[in-house]
Amino acid sequence: MANGRQGSRAGASLFAACLAIALAIATPTASAQNWSYFISPPASLEVIESDLARQYPDVANLTPASLSGELGEGGAEVLLLDVREPGEFAVSRLAGAIQIEPSARASEVTGIVGDRARGRIVVLYCSVGQRSSAMARRAQTALRQAGAVEVVNLQGGVFAWRNAGLPIVDAKGATPFVHPYNRTWSRYLRRQEFVAYTPRRSS
DSSP states (O other): HHHHHHHHHHHHHHHHHHHHHHHHHOOOOOOOOOHHHHHHSSSSSHHHHHHHHHOTTTTTEOOOOHHHHHTTTTTTTEEEEEOHHHHHHHBBBBBBOEOOOOOHHHHHHHHHHHGGGGGEEEEEOSSHHHHHHHHHHHHHHHHHHHOOOOOOEEEHHHHHHHTTTTTEEETTTEEEOOOOSSSSSSGGGGGGGGGOSSSSOOO
């Protein structure tokens, strides 16, 4: 029986490893993902934030409170880049954010941003900070060459922003809804009643 249990555990581990590899091959944004999270999700959003700080020591972070303060002063010095898929962006985003595909090259990012980065702090965000940290690392040199004063990641992403009660919008205006990325990651949103996979319908 012991050998049987050990064999089962080994088989499960092998399956998990194969699944992670298969997902990485199949998904265009695989380089921006930590596939171990899909196998064993972290206990909290704070754990993810700490993990990302270790994984991306070359990427500066800005807390939701600090970003809120910057935007509260008018936000003229801040350029927001939303590094999520269009479907996530459609559900909600920070007001004024520009959607950037997570798989975009640095040259594509600067092509979309154009002159808007000049003289501004570029703040990238995604759901929890993983895709945006990867993008910040990939594009920060190009963005600085385009005139950005600083390139930073929003710590904890839109999840931390919304968990702090800070405002988000959709095409209709202010909204409480947030795309959870997937069912597993929805656990990191405190207000489960406002988890949404599709945008609000026009009335």
